[in-house]
Amino acid sequence: MTRPKLPAPPSASPPKAPAPTPVQLMDQLAQAAALYYRNFAAVAAERDLTLMQGKMLSLLRRPMPMRALADLLACDASNVTGIVDRLGARGLVRREADPSDRRVKMVMLTEEGEETVRQIRSELMSNLTGLESLGEEDRHAFQRLLSQVLPAVST
Amino acid sequence: MTRPKLPAPPSASPPKAPAPTPVQLMDQLAQAAALYYRNFAAVAAERDLTLMQGKMLSLLRRPMPMRALADLLACDASNVTGIVDRLGARGLVRREADPSDRRVKMVMLTEEGEETVRQIRSELMSNLTGLESLGEEDRHAFQRLLSQVLPAVST
DNA sequence: CTCAATGGTTGAGTAGGTCAAGTATTCTCG
DNA sequence: CGAGAATACTTGACCTACTCAACCATTGAG
Numbered sequence: 001m002t003r004p005k006l007p008a009p010p011s012a013s014p015p016k017a018p019a020p021t022p023v024q025l026m027d028q029l030a031q032a033a034a035l036y037y038r039n040f041a042a043v044a045a046e047r048d049l050t051l052m053q054g055k056m057l058s059l060l061r062r063p064m065p066m067r068a069l070a071d072l073l074a075c076d077a078s079n080v081t082g083i084v085d086r087l088g089a090r091g092l093v094r095r096e097a098d099p100s101d102r103r104v105k106m107v108m109l110t111e112e113g114e115e116t117v118r119q120i121r122s123e124l125m126s127n128l129t130g131l132e133s134l135g136e137e138d139r140h141a142f143q144r145l146l147s148q149v150l151p152a153v154s155t
Numbered sequence: 156m157t158r159p160k161l162p163a164p165p166s167a168s169p170p171k172a173p174a175p176t177p178v179q180l181m182d183q184l185a186q187a188a189a190l191y192y193r194n195f196a197a198v199a200a201e202r203d204l205t206l207m208q209g210k211m212l213s214l215l216r217r218p219m220p221m222r223a224l225a226d227l228l229a230c231d232a233s234n235v236t237g238i239v240d241r242l243g244a245r246g247l248v249r250r251e252a253d254p255s256d257r258r259v260k261m262v263m264l265t266e267e268g269e270e271t272v273r274q275i276r277s278e279l280m281s282n283l284t285g286l287e288s289l290g291e292e293d294r295h296a297f298q299r300l301l302s303q304v305l306p307a308v309s310t
Numbered sequence: 311c312t313c314a315a316t317g318g319t320t321g322a323g324t325a326g327g328t329c330a331a332g333t334a335t336t337c338t339c340g
Numbered sequence: 341c342g343a344g345a346a347t348a349c350t351t352g353a354c355c356t357a358c359t360c361a362a363c364c365a366t367t368g369a370g
């Protein structure tokens with residue numbers, strides 16, 4: 001932790017270790033993303049759900065056409081058919097015809113599905129203790145940095 | 156952007172929008188992770204590689220036993236066999252016996268594999284323009300926040 | 311030297327993924 | 341209106357990824 005004798009950086013009030021390069025940050029981002037999904041998959045697995053099944057449940061905050069799910073999951077529509085089938089067979093979601101366009105099938109959570117999503121989200125949150133420990137300043141900064149580096153898509 | 160009449164937050168020099176809640180941050184994190192992998196998968200797909208194949212190539216900075224790959228990818232060893240088989244069939248990696256322990260097979264990139272990894276990494280980087288745009292301060296902050304929220308595993 | 315532990319592969323079974331083809335419905339426009 | 345394009349979804353074929361149990365080869369411990 002001793003102060004290195006580097007040429008003073010342009011900004012920075014308290015001199016710190018050299019700033020990570022963008023490439024290093026990319027690698028850290030890769031690790032963070034991997035870690036996030038590993039955690040998510042583990043939480044889903046406790047309920048005998050795969051990663052994709054968990055993801056889909058989490059997306060279903062409101063009823064949604066199959067097509068919309070395919071777009072959100074960035075996969076083929078035929079893929080969604082299978083996943084919804086399996087979730088449906090377990091009573092976590094159901095399909096309902098859209099009266100205004102009979103081509104469309106709306107997918108929605110059942111009661112049990114809602115409950116499962118609640119459980120998953122709360123367990124996810126409880127595994128991300130690092131998030132709780134951030135102060136207001138840090139939460140602001142994190143939000144800003146994330147949306148600057150990985151501009152979120154509208155949900 | 157007008158100043159809201161909230162009770163002044165404890166810290167903060169310039170008053171801003173209300174800080175995101177930990178739960179909101181979790182959702183944003185989910186989106187960021189999804190976006191990162193969507194990008195990664197797209198870059199890999201351009202070279203006819205799956206996400207996992209791309210990941211594995213990227214991990215092979217140095218020769219590594221199958222076992223180590225399984226640990227890094229957090230999957231079953233038998234899984235690695237298949238992936239390495241397919242990458243091997245395309246000439247991107249090869250297996251070599253470890254002389255010091257003949258049970259072990261070291262997996263390593265071929266020349267073509269090295270080149271592919273270089274290409275993937277550089278294209279990934281060029282898609283993450285947001286990273287390049289961060290100043291020293293922000294890079295520091297991002298690194299700190301990421302490792303606080305998602306403590307990285309040693310590579 | 312025997313036996314347990316370790317590294318890797320194989321085979322069976324499921325899920326996720328794409329693509330092409332097919333059905334049903336809606337939209338467009340002459 | 342009515343024919344044809346476009347859209348939503350499903351199905352079937354085919355591959356990758358993933359897990360589990362069983363298996364072989366080698367190593368390590370007693």
